[in-house]
Amino acid sequence: xxxxxxxxxxxxxxxxxxIRCAQLGLKTAVIEKYKTxxxxxxxxxxxxxKALLDSSEHYHNAAHTFQTHGISLKDLKVDxxxxxxxxxxxxxxxxxxxxxxxxxxxxxxxxxxxxFVDKNxxxxxxxxxxxxxxxKHVIIATGSKPTTLPFLPIDKKRIITSTEALDINExxxxxxxxxxxxxxxxxxxxxxxxxxKVSVIEFMPSLLGAMDAGLGKELQRVLKKSLGMEFFMxxxxxxATVEGEKVTVTATNAKGEELKFDAEYCIVAVGRTAYTAxxxxxxxxxxxxxxGNKIPVNDHLETAVPGVYAIGDVVKGAxxxxxxxxxxxxxxxxxxxxxxxxxYNLIPGVVYTWPEVxxxxxTEEQLKEKGQQYKTGSFPFKASGRAxxxxxxxxxxxxxxxxxTDEILGVHMIGxxxxxxxxxxxxxxxxxxxxEDIARICHAHPTYxxxxxxxxxxxxxxxxIHI
Amino acid sequence: xxxxxxxxxVGESITEVVLSRWVKNDGEAVEMDEVIAELESDKATFELxxxxxxxxxxxxxxxxxxxxxxxxxxxxxxxxxxxxAAEEAAPAAQKPAxxxxxxxxxxxxxxxxxxxxxxxSAGKILAEKGVxxxxxxxxxxxxxxxxxxxxxxxxxxxPAAKVEAPKAAVAAPxxxxxxxxxxxxxxxRKTVAKRLVTVKNETAMLTTFNEVNMKPVMDLRGKYKDQFxxxxxxxxxxxxxFTKAVCEALKDFPSVNARIDGESVVFxxxxxxxxxxxxxxxxVVPVIRNAESMSLAQIEKTVIELATKARDSKLTIEExxxxxxxxxxxxxxxxxxxxxxxxxxxxxxxxxxxxxERPVAEKGEVVIRPMMYxxxxxxxxxxxxxxxxxxxxxxxxxxxxxxxxxxxx
Numbered sequence: 001x002x003x004x005x006x007x008x009x010x011x012x013x014x015x016x017x018x019i020r021c022a023q024l025g026l027k028t029a030v031i032e033k034y035k036t037x038x039x040x041x042x043x044x045x046x047x048x049x050k051a052l053l054d055s056s057e058h059y060h061n062a063a064h065t066f067q068t069h070g071i072s073l074k075d076l077k078v079d080x081x082x083x084x085x086x087x088x089x090x091x092x093x094x095x096x097x098x099x100x101x102x103x104x105x106x107x108x109x110x111x112x113x114x115x116f117v118d119k120n121x122x123x124x125x126x127x128x129x130x131x132x133x134x135x136k137h138v139i140i141a142t143g144s145k146p147t148t149l150p151f152l153p154i155d156k157k158r159i160i161t162s163t164e165a166l167d168i169n170e171x172x173x174x175x176x177x178x179x180x181x182x183x184x185x186x187x188x189x190x191x192x193x194x195x196x197k198v199s200v201i202e203f204m205p206s207l208l209g210a211m212d213a214g215l216g217k218e219l220q221r222v223l224k225k226s227l228g229m230e231f232f233m234x235x236x237x238x239x240a241t242v243e244g245e246k247v248t249v250t251a252t253n254a255k256g257e258e259l260k261f262d263a264e265y266c267i268v269a270v271g272r273t274a275y276t277a278x279x280x281x282x283x284x285x286x287x288x289x290x291x292g293n294k295i296p297v298n299d300h301l302e303t304a305v306p307g308v309y310a311i312g313d314v315v316k317g318a319x320x321x322x323x324x325x326x327x328x329x330x331x332x333x334x335x336x337x338x339x340x341x342x343x344y345n346l347i348p349g350v351v352y353t354w355p356e357v358x359x360x361x362x363t364e365e366q367l368k369e370k371g372q373q374y375k376t377g378s379f380p381f382k383a384s385g386r387a388x389x390x391x392x393x394x395x396x397x398x399x400x401x402x403x404x405t406d407e408i409l410g411v412h413m414i415g416x417x418x419x420x421x422x423x424x425x426x427x428x429x430x431x432x433x434x435x436e437d438i439a440r441i442c443h444a445h446p447t448y449x450x451x452x453x454x455x456x457x458x459x460x461x462x463x464x465i466h467i
Numbered sequence: 468x469x470x471x472x473x474x475x476x477v478g479e480s481i482t483e484v485v486l487s488r489w490v491k492n493d494g495e496a497v498e499m500d501e502v503i504a505e506l507e508s509d510k511a512t513f514e515l516x517x518x519x520x521x522x523x524x525x526x527x528x529x530x531x532x533x534x535x536x537x538x539x540x541x542x543x544x545x546x547x548x549x550x551x552a553a554e555e556a557a558p559a560a561q562k563p564a565x566x567x568x569x570x571x572x573x574x575x576x577x578x579x580x581x582x583x584x585x586x587x588s589a590g591k592i593l594a595e596k597g598v599x600x601x602x603x604x605x606x607x608x609x610x611x612x613x614x615x616x617x618x619x620x621x622x623x624x625x626p627a628a629k630v631e632a633p634k635a636a637v638a639a640p641x642x643x644x645x646x647x648x649x650x651x652x653x654x655x656r657k658t659v660a661k662r663l664v665t666v667k668n669e670t671a672m673l674t675t676f677n678e679v680n681m682k683p684v685m686d687l688r689g690k691y692k693d694q695f696x697x698x699x700x701x702x703x704x705x706x707x708x709f710t711k712a713v714c715e716a717l718k719d720f721p722s723v724n725a726r727i728d729g730e731s732v733v734f735x736x737x738x739x740x741x742x743x744x745x746x747x748x749x750x751v752v753p754v755i756r757n758a759e760s761m762s763l764a765q766i767e768k769t770v771i772e773l774a775t776k777a778r779d780s781k782l783t784i785e786e787x788x789x790x791x792x793x794x795x796x797x798x799x800x801x802x803x804x805x806x807x808x809x810x811x812x813x814x815x816x817x818x819x820x821x822x823x824e825r826p827v828a829e830k831g832e833v834v835i836r837p838m839m840y841x842x843x844x845x846x847x848x849x850x851x852x853x854x855x856x857x858x859x860x861x862x863x864x865x866x867x868x869x870x871x872x873x874x875x876x
Contacts, residue, residue, distance in 0.1 A: 024644070336644070339594035341587070405580040431611060432581040 011039020013312030014141030017328025184269035358422035361410035377458025582610035589617035741790030
């Protein structure tokens with residue numbers, strides 16, 4: 001078959017890009033290696049982890065806050081197989097949704113591993129059988145896999161990655177999470193809420209290293225206080241051994257002393273690595289970067305081979321589903337001759353712990369490094385009427401604005417529904433709003449979003465009303 | 468008490484206008500003399516102002532065609548101030564007096580750091596049109612460029628429309644959109660269309676060409692432009708030389724400056740020179756009155772003034788009516804040669820074009836000179852070939868030896 005566009009990979013970058021191509025009248029096909037569409041995000045990432053986060057948060061509230069709310073429960077217990085089954089059902093619904101969308105947009109789909117024969121010919125291999133299709137344009141959207149450490153072999157039973165952590169059919173007594181980033185903290189939260197004693201071992205001095213330092217600090221405080229999670233910062237993991245149902249992790253602290261951690265499971269969440277296996281990139285003369293295995297692309301996400309593009313986790317930039325989606329649309333529109341634009345500084349980062357953490361734009365650390373003069377406005381949720389009502393008083397919103405022009409340069413929040421609230425900040429910054437603009441825009445009362453308005457008032461001229 | 472605001476009589480030949488935009492909203496408080504709406508006739512845009520202070524009650528809708536004297540809106544006594552205060556008083560208690568800013572809110576000034584920032588969709592549209600956002604006037608908050616601004620933005624009338632290097636990789640429009648857009652013609656466009664066809668049908672129009680060596684004018688300009696600017700505050704452009712030369716030539720060939728009126732020919736002892744200007748809503752042709760008795764500096768000043776007004780759609784009907792001869796400059800767009808259409812009821816139009824270095828023969832030798840082709844379209848009914856060609860030759864002589872302008876020879 002001859003296509004205008006063939007997309008390899010059906011994750012959020014690939015499937016969104018394919019639909020946009022089809023909308024623009026391009027004859028489009030998608031190649032997916034797995035049985036279900038949706039890639040990491042829908043199958044073993046964003047969606048299933050949110051399903052478990054929501055379930056475990058319900059349990060945690062039932063166990064810890066219902067009584068204060070005036071609700072008594074007897075015989076509260078976790079039904080882990082049901083929790084996992086519901087998660088699987090959510091995944092199944094979502095992946096089936098993509099199948100429907102492909103059909104609706106007349107996109108052909110192929111199951112198998114796509115590899116380059118030449119820049120316009122793709123071979124699809126599935127169970128030893130293969131066929132070839134041709135395309136004027138190819139979009140590589142093969143995503144990423146959990147990074148593994150050479151001294152810490154994954155056995156997928158006791159030493160596991162985020163993928164296996166979504167299918168543990170019991171509530172472990174103890175769990176070790178290696179890596180204090182987004183994935184480690186979200187999965188650690190799931191089990192900590194269900195009653196597991198979770199220990200996080202992090203090489204760096206702070207959690208959520210890339211985000212504004214204030215956020216990681218506050219999150220660490222809250223997770224320790226409300227979930228009893230333990231944090232071992234500045235610790236270097238040196239190895240792990242499995243004995244029956246027990247895993248022992250060894251690490252050295254900043255003083256060089258060796259420590260041992262025992263648990264039933266150890267989740268290795270030290271990041272993700274671009275995935276290009278089976279693409280046969282060498283057949284079109286492409287080489288991936290030595291560090292991180294990413295495919296080099298130009299500003300228009302085109303590789304060194306004209307007509308071959310790459311998007312999402314497999315190229316430079318943050319490994320985020322929404323970044324991949326926007327890149328999918330970007331490339332589709334470029335192929336159709338349009339001139340879209342992505343503002344990479346305004347891709348929000350979100351962590352679905354509770355409180356949630358969300359962030360967009362420059363951090364205080366980045367502004368200091370740039371030597372830019374800025375103003376800060378911060379508002380704590382403990383001063384928010386809405387947060388008091390729901391007992392979600394941890395966290396704050398921080399607005400950073402240009403000292404001279406008042407333009408908002410960064411917004412960093414930790415608190416209830418921060419993941420949803422960050423959207424307002426992104427819109428504001430896309431239109432280059434000033435802190436005063438936000439302070440002058442009416443926010444419904446009582447809502448969590450008032451905290452953003454109050455922080456903006458603070459940044460404008462230190463005139464927050466409610467603190 | 469309420470008063471009705473009607474479409475004012477805006478010009479002799481105008482019987483109807485289109486309500487292009489409401490500046491104020493229904494129910495909004497307006498001050499006396501404040502602009503409340505924009506009206507558009509087939510010749511110009513007008514602002515409708517409030518005749519008294521009060522509350523606006525809209526009668527006509529945007530896009531409506533209204534006869535002169537038709538009711539546009541009513542203004543009712545009593546601004547919005549009173550009822551609003553009452554509204555506020557009632558449900559206040561909820562929140563501590565949060566919003567009562569003590570100091571008056573400082574008025575937003577026109578320019579801010581965000582002026583000219585295109586919204587994400589506007590940015591994409593401008594990039595695809597190849598329009599520099601800096602050339603677009605944003606109507607959003609603080610001059611931000613909205614999607615609508617981007618949709619209506621025109622490519623700037625600057626020379627050298629940047630040609631994009633052919634894209635190496637993407638064999639582009641295989642699958643481009645094949646969408647058609649239907650837009651209503653503006654009244655101005657409709658009039659232009661009607662008049663152009665009328666002129667083609669009702670005159671005996673033809674075009675004669677010549678070429679002019681621009682070196683003498685350019686030398687003169689190069690020599691004096693700084694002093695000229697210092698003394699008069701305007702740059703010394705080509706337009707003043709051409710206008711002056713045309714006025715001089717019109718004296719020698721009065722029929723080129725005449726028009727047919729029924730059975731008679733009307734000759735003018737003055738030269739009102741219309742200049743064609745590309746404006747946002749289309750071509751407009753403001754007039755330099757009595758150009759024959761103006762100095763070069765006065766002409767330059769008038770040209771700048773009229774062109775600025777045209778760009779801002781601020782030209783009045785009077786400024787566009789009359790004119791005995793027209794100059795149009797397709798050279799700014801890069802035109803090498805063209806046959807302009809007469810601006811009726813005038814009888815002739817001079818077309819200027821781009822200046823290109825060409826090899827020419829001078830005293831038996833090939834030399835490189837900055838050359839411009841000139842075109843004169845004329846109505847053969849009252850202008851003979853001898854006169855039209857003679858006129859154009861005269862303009863050429865005056866420009867190639869500007870001293871003649873001084874001496875009148």
